[in-house]
Amino acid sequence: MDLFNKIKGGLYGVAVGDALGGTTEFMTAREIKHQYGYLTEIIGGGVWQLAPGEVTDDTMMTLCVAEGILDNPAAPVESIGRHFLNWHQSKPKDIGNTILHAFHNYEGNWFEAAFLTDLDLGQSGGNGSLMRCLPVALAYRKLTDIERVSRQQSKMTHYDETCNEACIIYNRIAYRLLQGEELKHAIQKEITGTKYEDMLTNAPNCEPSGYVVHTFRWVLHLLLHSSSFSGVVQEAANLGGDSDTIGAIAGGLAGIACGYPEIPSNYSSVLLVKDRLDEISERLYRIRNYFPNGFHWY
């Protein structure tokens, strides 16, 4: 699989997981079974009354991170923040609580906004910085750049170190996939010795909730135990809870691993943001090759 189709597969994977799981967000697995049997198609609806193919905050914020990096790859925090605020002004249907607080607290310094948000809420351990972080691994070649910018984009809204840790593990797995490593091998390498190591042998004993540790445990479990891209995003959608975000995060890595051509066209062709995904995939591919030596001197 060539690099361009891995990058495009990653972005589309996020969007497909989001659009499919958006239908079942906040439902229980039992309610989903009662209403849909086993959901396999992108049909919209759900709590957000989505149009078929409409994506939610997971994909939109992923695109903000991508565009912010493309605007200023050497120091992307301010440009990512501008895209966040532009998106917020578009009055999105759904926006996570931690991120909403950080937007309200922002007065020119994102890291201060995140710190104040953590104080306001008493925690900031949601999955909102993990769900949007994949473009960092798609844009930068060097692991030092990937780790630095993964951390920066997380700390813009989520002060909690647990979020930063999950973003770095996630993007280190993505880095390995982009080098051509096999998915399960890459996961095993990166979670061994971390708090997620037991996902190699155990099933999650937590709800599929928006707490980043719970979310990431389910993501890793689905990736380790599903045999196809469709299996990963469908299982996420049928979990309920924070199904769109779990689907988006898992779908991103599954999409890199299989590559864009392997994502079923009944998923990729119905996405309403398809043109933006195509354009940003190409720009990420170009910038990655334009700065082959990375930004490690910063």
Ligand SMILES: [Mg+2]
């Ligand atoms: Mg969402």
